[in-house]
Amino acid sequence: RMMISVWPKFYVTTEHYKEFDKNGWIYQQSVKDSLKDWVGPGYHYGFYDAYDADARKLFWKQMYEHYYPLGIDAWWMDASEPNVRDCTDLQYRKDLCGPTALGPSAEYFNAYALMNAEAIYDGQRSVDNNKRVFLLTRSGFAGLQRYSTATWSGDIGTRWEDMKAQITAGLNFAVSGIPYWTMDIGGFCVENRYVAGQKQWNETKTENADYKEWRELNARWYQFGAFCPLYRAHGQYPFREIWEIAPEGHPAYNSVVYYSKLRYRMMPYIYSLAGMTWFNDYTIMRPLVMDFTADTNVNNVGDQFMFGPSFMVSPVYHYGDRSREVYFPKSAGWYDFYTGKFQAGGEKKMVDAPYERIPLFVRAGSIVPFGPEIQYTDEKQAEHIKLYVYQGADAAFTLYEDEGVNYNYEQGKYAMIPMTYNEAKKQLVIGERTGEFDGMLKERTFEIIQVNTNSPKPFDMNAKGIVVKYNGTSQTIQL
Template identity: 55%
Template sequence: MIRRLFVVSGILCGAILSNLHAQVANVKKNSDGISVSIRDGRESAPQTVRLQVISDKIIRVTSSPDDTFSSRKSLMVVDSINARPSWNYSEGNGFVTLQTPQLRATLSLSSGEVTFVDKSGKTLLKELKRDACAFVPATYSGDAFYQLQQAFLSDPNEAYYGLGQHQNGVMNYKGRQVSLSQYNTEVAIPMVISSKNYGILWDNYSITKVGDVREPQPLSTLKLYSDKGEPGWLTAKYTQTKSSIPEIVRAESVIDYSYLKDMKNFPDSFKLANGKVRWEGSLESPYTGLHYFFLKYAGYAKIWLDGKLVTDRWRQAWNAGTVEIPFHFEKGKKYPLVIDWNPDGGESYLALKWQSPIPENLKNQFAFQSEAGDQIDYYFIGGNNMDDVIAGYRTLTGRAPIMPKWAMGFWQSRERYKTQDEILTTVKTFRDRKIPIDNIVLDWSYWAEDQWGSQEFDKTRFPDAEQMLSDLHKKYNTQLMISVWPKFYEGIDTYKDFASKGWLFTRNIQDGRRDWIGKGYHNTFYDPFNEKARTGFWTLLNNKLYSKGIDAWWLDATEPDIHSNLDVDTRKTIYTPSLGSSVRYFNAFPLQNAKAIYEGQRAANPNSRVFILTRSSYGGQQRYSAATWSGDISSRWHDMKDQIPAGINFSLSGLPYWTMDIGGFSVERRYERAQGADLDEWRELNTRWFQYGAFTPLFRVHGQFPFREIYNIAPEDHAAYKSMLFYNKLRYRLMPYIYSLAGKTYHDNYTIMRGLAMDFGGDTAVASVADQFMFGPALLVNPITEYKATNRSLYLPDGQGWYDAYTGKFLQGGKRIVAAAPYERMPLYIKAGSIIPTGPEIQYTSEKPADPLTLYIYTGQDGSFELYEDEGVNYNYEKGIYSTIPFAYNERSKTLTIGRRAGSFPNMLKNRTFNVVWVTPKKGVALDFKQSNIKKTVTYSGEQIEVKM
């Protein structure tokens, strides 16, 4: 046997090139599929491969270097999958094949490679051979496992989506690298979905690289030149802006100040708090082609390459961001480089790495590479479209429960309301000003300073929390969500109780780290991998908070962020799950933490819907009624723009409920007491962000000072105030449409925030569109992400017509247009063939029944929509207690059919009034709810009726 040795990510691997022995493969037929043992394969690593038929469209693939498979229980995949579809087995010509009515999986007996083909014979996905890099033995903290790698062959024009939420501004991950590692603003979900309508759910919890899994390189692997042209380094200049200390000039070949541990590498006399750094020189690459630079940054960072400004960013000092910078190099050519960095704080971070062009032999590969696991384990999910694939993901990992109806309304939050009076005064002001609101949020530190983890209100600031909650509910018809961290201060009663039962991670205490509150306190997190600890945590929340009337849970720092800005190796030492090592379960903390609250509340109060908002998430977390927000992003235009593909890809990962801090969380100092031009920009930034946020699954404002209530951003007569109020009220008018989508998300596995490839996959122009999306089936949302922009270029997908929502003007699709975007409006288009049910003006979701309903019918194509209604607050819908009314429009006959109502629920409106508004290519009508636009009013009692145009 001949082997060639090579290195992948620091692992020495051997590719098996030939085998002088005959093939030996043992095939075993099981009740749910087959397993094949390949112990002497010609071109693969020794392995046992198992194919299990889960459904007509889902096949599980497991490959182990051992003779047996792990029986370790999956945390992502539910154990209630009982259906065993029919399937056929055949063998011949060195292959075995499993076939279902929708899918065929063929396994090579010589290499173990699996190929997936749809029922029409089209190849969907093909594995590449598992060589010695597929299974590399490793250990951590006494836990033995394999480092794993699996590559697939990708079509040249294939696009990949999903993989959670990332801040790189990328929509299509073909040819890119995605790191699945939980971090504030980064959410790891190991589910990828292809433009060819299949998905891969990678059942693994360790840090995983996906796509182009080559390791990013330090700058020193390029040829560097100083500012004077000397080869071998860049010139670094360290300047103190408020000091007489002379400028420090030194040679540097690596820029990597990524973590707390790297702070010691700065010059001894250099202080970040009042410092600036400038790197100058040139770069030369040994390759021609598209290179990517990966910048990690905090503070202000600007980079010029070849005299062009290629990035201009800011992030708060304590929470570094990331950005990818593409740049085309010609081999052997020198390109000037300048990096300006203002750390803007006493603890700040900057690192710059790069990646060479993808080699020809890797251009059409797409791989998963995980740090730890017992075996390669993934689910292939086929489908007729992307909704089908996401339905398969939820078949495996659980349905997404319907959120309480009030959660679809507007949420007001800030960092933070410090007293009971601030909470009540804010809600009263909303009601007095008639600004619709359903939920107010109480952020961290409602406890006494030294009592984090007690879950006790500080009586000096919240003297009667139960009365506050009663007033919110009964007087103001508003819910309260409260921030709950999995964190405990050493020495408080709850800490002692949890510690005595072994429910805490204790290394952070042993290491003596303090947090950032007051004098700093020793602290740690509880262990949600321990079933008894999960029960104990819920019992604490129930006794201290839920029993007082809390409505919903904000689970912060669930990465877990036990201590910010620690390097990954140190994070692993202080995060010690009881199920196994931190390397094995690095990404799974948020999943288990959400499970604690969901199962606890459903057991304590089975008739009240759980609602959870969490800063991090993992595969399957949607089944715990958990939404995710995009973390502590900055109040900057670039961060706003990055949230668009972040939210779309999160939704394409199979988790339907996502939101963000409208306006951004962290604020530059120039905005804190803004005047003049800074105040103008602050107001416009919040206005544009608010416009976008009104069309995300959950509509939520949050951030640091300045205060984020719209009346604190601008006065009533200002365009900013008027615009935000307009979109707030529009959101509530659209509530019948939005809540129907929530119902469809549970009953039909729908996705509310939709990448254009979901609905217009046949239009290749939409594959990488990162700044437009569909909100449900009807609304094309086009946020404005540039300061002072009054128009924007956007693409109207091909195959249908489009209506301007504000004027009703009709345009054909399949072209790029420049759309008007005055300060108060964001471009919004409605697809021909849409039926949009709208309700009366309301101040909160339960204020009045949605009657009369006004149906906007956008003609030009056939269309349909199903109105979904239930009680809005309980789980009776799981028992079939809800109603649906189908609407269908036929373009040829110009007829709207309101179908027979199905189902019922207590206090349902049995007799309804429907107003009909016709919108046609020749006669546009604005979505403005004017009575003069109503052309027909009909009464409806549950039986089918027809309405002619």
């Protein structure tokens, strides 16, 4: 898929600026003050007023005429604060961002990203209701989820403290009711010492202390990012491709590849969480307090979180750390993802955190589907799913599937396969499939891997288990 960055900013000499300006839909202060941007020699510009309904229609019309015929799949809506000018005092910022069609900028400008997103969502759905809208915006506001919009946390720094801050930022975003949040893995604004470190590496293939830290920072950040609603890296030089961060065989390289592959293997789980988000107002990234409300010990835990109902993620955010303290919420218990070793709930412990691994635990009473190793979502269908059942408590999960790229799910074209596990009977029920859609797999196999205190098993896509051929009718499997 291809995404393009579109700013709500227009150079005064362009036809597009003039279309807005003749209707009074351009914020005028930057034009009156002859402000120049940072591109090349600098150009005079203005931002459009996204609070005007007709201005929003024109903004989409220009995008539709010039970009949509090129096959653009998604829209990167940068500077949507709106960032008319960097680093300015509050009063001048108010002057630059209005007045809006609704009234003074001081009252309304924080909602700019919402109005801008509405322009594109309503616009694209009006001309092509068979292609899902996707927007990524640098600023957010309540209600943004209505417009197929994800927010990222902006041009953050490449520091360990910035990485740590993203954990609480994402969790606060989630509890505000907006489910899709992301960040620039590795940070956007890079410290000069890391740039110099890569330059030295490229010239001499020697890793100085700064570049060694840069690689570990990226490894840890990717480990965390793999368990965010959107998994993405972005930033200024040094280059961010995996092979640019570190050569094949380096622990940073190994770690990034491992979690990238794991992320795609988890697609049946993640896509089902997206279904839960649509149908049940769910949120994928969850502070512990959302799922363990009776455990007061989680009230102020800001550096651990749940990824869906099953995974507890504990990022490492200090350079050189090879262990960290983890609180295990009161529950039926937890399993180490990498070993299968059981850990009781209601305890706080120091756990291992080797360079290449993030502390990751699965809640007892979980059913987790894993699909084939893929590099993009529709590379191949999940004809064979590894179904990990983490025993110790009753469990339930619903596998959700649809056509992937259109809005037919709104018309009921989707399928759900309910799964339940009864701890007392040691029975797994893969229930009757409900619903259907074009291209749906009518038959598939589930390979059930059971993990319990007597049989601790690490996650392993090559593990052998109970193979069940499934054609949509309910089956009960004795474990």
